[in-house]
Amino acid sequence: MKHPRTMTTSRLYGIRDLRLEQVPVPEAGHGEVLLKIASVGTCGSDVHYYAEGAIGDAVVKEPITMGHEFSAWIAGLGEGVAEEVPELTPGQLVAVEPAIPCGVCEFCEHGHPNLCPDVRFCGTPPIDGVFAEYAVMPAENCFPLPEGFTPDEGALLEPLGVAIHAVDLAHLKPGQTVAVVGAGPIGLLTAAMARVAGAGEVLVTEPLDYRREFALEYCADAVFDPKGQDVVAAIMEATGGRGVDAVFEAAGAPESPEQAARMARPGGKVMVIGIPSDDQMVMSASNVRRKGLTIKLVRRMKHTYPRAIFMVHSGMIDILPVATHHFSLDRIQEAFELVRDYGDGVLRAMIQIGTEAS
Amino acid sequence: MKHPRTMTTSRLYGIRDLRLEQVPVPEAGHGEVLLKIASVGTCGSDVHYYAEGAIGDAVVKEPITMGHEFSAWIAGLGEGVAEEVPELTPGQLVAVEPAIPCGVCEFCEHGHPNLCPDVRFCGTPPIDGVFAEYAVMPAENCFPLPEGFTPDEGALLEPLGVAIHAVDLAHLKPGQTVAVVGAGPIGLLTAAMARVAGAGEVLVTEPLDYRREFALEYCADAVFDPKGQDVVAAIMEATGGRGVDAVFEAAGAPESPEQAARMARPGGKVMVIGIPSDDQMVMSASNVRRKGLTIKLVRRMKHTYPRAIFMVHSGMIDILPVATHHFSLDRIQEAFELVRDYGDGVLRAMIQIGTEAS
């Protein structure tokens, strides 16, 4: 398969300073594939880097190419791939798992690659990501997509994977009640996935009007606006004073872990997904102890791609509505400004880079 | 609330010998309610007693009134009920949990009333059941049904509870694959409930043509006929040689536990629900060991009524199609003959006893 020698990439130079550059197309080494990037989502963690220059102690020091929620076409196979991963063929549309765990540590061996202390992750300093025309990834990170999948759907399998992992951790029983704090793309996909997993009632809190409206249409039985009301009291009332079986914190606001804990019933579970700017998780000790809560921290995802592909392909969940806006690569800064400002009803703005396999 | 002094009841005198009798209406004691029976399902365990006179070592020695899947209207409150269970009022349609656990043993205290060694169970020797116009039960066994529930739906909450408990034990993750061996009422409700709980693909095996057709319409992605093919091989092929994540054995045939074990993937789970006539559970040791299976025996249900009511009321599952036939109490023997013979496309034949609250 032919491909050019140089390509356009984007680089974050500092806060709100994204630039386009021409660089050589990378080469696939042993066990790797060259990918022609199709669609890339502008994840909240990208927005943290873009708007604040850091996530906790992960600070952008050198110019970096962000981007990790993506689909791509296979543009070339590195040495050994044809033999070792014969299901991959050039021209194929694939979803790509952005994490590259070490594969040999205790946590990888025990089946928890998401906890690998030596993981490398696309678009997280110092590893470049995929807001670029081409990229190279290990062959085993690529999941061929069945006929009928669109590039956007392929890219959205990544945030969907986070939602699946969060719901896996909750061990829901059919008919149990769920609350989701925050109706951004992750909160919405989590709420929708909780419903797929048998949640009986899905209650969502969110301060932005357009997101509450979207949630009500997309996945929620009821929505609650924290502006002007105590959402914890509202959810306690909606559940007859009992609280919900499982709460998913997907807002990342300083007060949201405490809110999530207060919404949970005695013996309930709180899954914390959000990334708070001040890096503090604060809860009232007497409340969480009296209810004997279990709090689970959601670290990315594990083993979710095959199930995610099946569930989207078979129509168990429709993820496309979350991709509300589309930009070409040369308008990427415009996309990030929109997302940063919660403008125009945005959920996930997708950067459409390539338009066809070759 | 007025009610007559005598009533019609049915009694099983021996194999295929069901008789109607006039007996006094029982009286509700302290903490009990008098129930005017509405609808009662003819459960497979009733059919075992009717056709074979026993289930394992539980043998019918004295004439017994069978029947335990039922709904009823409250016809009277015993002493103390009005104060202690104020949500119960005469005239109300209720679903009734047929098991009366001791409440004080280790297993009751630990939250497993279904494992209570001293449980008394409606319609299991020597306790009379509810194929009768009236019955008395503890107040706490009664679950008021919301507006819109029909008597049949109320009665079907009992087999639905078994299905919920079986699915609870499987701890499904969304998108996992499921097989169900046997498409009788329990198998069908289990398959439907597995789908509610996020099962990605639901495969059902069943030798009766009309039940396979029903399954395909009601809850299955694919059905397999054990007559003339190896259903294990067929399911292995349908799953690319891997096997399914969870298998529910709901046939009770001598060969079905082994079939269920062979369909499971390595590390998979097998939930055994069926009641085999020869009381033997046989599996190939090398197969189950090599795959490191977990086998869970499903003992009735626990804590399922509130979730069952919610799921039916909110439309998450439609259970009415399983009630295929209806008989009045004086035609009960006809109903049992039909069910015993798998006649006329029967799944659950319902005995409709009362027709209104008073």
Add this chain to the structure above:
Amino acid sequence: MKHPRTMTTSRLYGIRDLRLEQVPVPEAGHGEVLLKIASVGTCGSDVHYYAEGAIGDAVVKEPITMGHEFSAWIAGLGEGVAEEVPELTPGQLVAVEPAIPCGVCEFCEHGHPNLCPDVRFCGTPPIDGVFAEYAVMPAENCFPLPEGFTPDEGALLEPLGVAIHAVDLAHLKPGQTVAVVGAGPIGLLTAAMARVAGAGEVLVTEPLDYRREFALEYCADAVFDPKGQDVVAAIMEATGGRGVDAVFEAAGAPESPEQAARMARPGGKVMVIGIPSDDQMVMSASNVRRKGLTIKLVRRMKHTYPRAIFMVHSGMIDILPVATHHFSLDRIQEAFELVRDYGDGVLRAMIQIGTEAS
């Protein structure tokens, strides 16, 4: 069995104001027993009330008799007890579960009486406790002690129960590593119980010299002094940079939840037992999320008495060393002052009230 009409009790009137009073001996009602109190531990929660007048939002408003870790002799049986709980006989030494759950709520029914929202608890406002000569409790709260048990051992079964429950929640595998933050009585019993449950290495942090020394003798492989060193760094070094499998926070200091979270390995568990004075549980979000931790809040105990009695009786654990000091009831204020000041090497100061069954 004869007993006097009046008795001495102690009452907390305000901060550090404990008074002795003469009051009528209470009477056992239906299903209750009259207990002649033997030995009572001065629990940390009692000390919170004594020294601060409150635990979180549970405030001492009326004079209250504290005390809930206790053993007693049965001094009289209320109506019905002889028939319903025939294993109880006057003169018997019993350990007493201090919590009286409602028994009918969802959480009680599901086997979690420790999460009952309507629980009444000995010595917690507004319920009087057992720093008194006699008390009345439900018969089912009493656990007869085998020959050879001392009153102190019976009283210490209560804090041991908390330790058992905390270790139950950790689901330790044999050979796993454990850290315990805080070597007060609960931390020490938890460390010792973790060892019983197969912990491979037990590391304890504690600022008081005498408690570290005690820990090293009693249950710890190594102890760490937070004065003058970073205990998190020390424990990471002791575990080759990996962290421990399970951490038990039993200090209740503002910084201890964060310390506990930092000591845990990726995928590890943190059991929070301590009661912080400022009622805040604070952890670094990026640390807990990156490691995908599970945090479990320890709410008292459930179903622990039979196992606790067995383990003490069979010598699996020796709990008596934790009872370091003894006072008669008329010196109770002296006992509380000692405990409040961490004086004279105190761990648990026991109030010895009665000295024989009758």
Add this chain to the structure above:
Amino acid sequence: MKHPRTMTTSRLYGIRDLRLEQVPVPEAGHGEVLLKIASVGTCGSDVHYYAEGAIGDAVVKEPITMGHEFSAWIAGLGEGVAEEVPELTPGQLVAVEPAIPCGVCEFCEHGHPNLCPDVRFCGTPPIDGVFAEYAVMPAENCFPLPEGFTPDEGALLEPLGVAIHAVDLAHLKPGQTVAVVGAGPIGLLTAAMARVAGAGEVLVTEPLDYRREFALEYCADAVFDPKGQDVVAAIMEATGGRGVDAVFEAAGAPESPEQAARMARPGGKVMVIGIPSDDQMVMSASNVRRKGLTIKLVRRMKHTYPRAIFMVHSGMIDILPVATHHFSLDRIQEAFELVRDYGDGVLRAMIQIGTEAS
């Protein structure tokens, strides 16, 4: 490190036909190490091949070198090992994990290498084992042993690993009761490990007198002889009619799964470890269902070596007593005859092949 060109190996030619042969010393390929074999246990599965020529459908068709429970000295490093696994050095005594999973299938990726359908296993047809002077294994299968470990202890870590895995599956709580059916080496190590994991009472059944005596000395609170008594009734009586929390079936007799199931309490767990000659696992359906049992099949082990090494090294468990007999390689047939006949109080007969590192 120097080593000879040829070596002595043993080969099983047919039932009870073991021969010694001279063959070339194998060569370590990329990522492999050459091992000078130290001590090898005569496992029950070896004895199945020796005495019956097969285990289920795994049949010995070609002459094979058996042996998989072993320790060895590293005699040479293949290409790449020095760089990739720097902790391995020539001369080192190592324990060796005998299973070589594929590393890329779903089950390996999810942390269950013991369930890998493509696993290769030392000494299982058609792979040669280690009753030989030298062998080659992947570097990552080797676990360096700390100072003070003996070759026998290193070899016994393999059956200990099975015991650890079985106990891991039981999720024991401290103080729970345990029964073990069968006091062969696996049953004994399982009973001892259950005790390490906090089992409160360990009851063992075994028909051979010398093994019952050994069990009582080594790990059991009480032993039961199935000759001349109903061991199920005896264990029910010993537990006050309740049954035990967890049963480990380690006998492989046709009746032992049913016995194990009958000893379990309602809601109990049965771990099946034994390999029955007739390849049938039979249990009474009504018994297992009424008690709602969970049955877990124990497939070898996973991730146990580091914990096993720690527990032996720190003295938490003493495994050497299980190695009752020692033979040199040229007397291997004598060893197998002894074990086959349960002669001379044998538990594990060890084949001592090398005597020093070089």
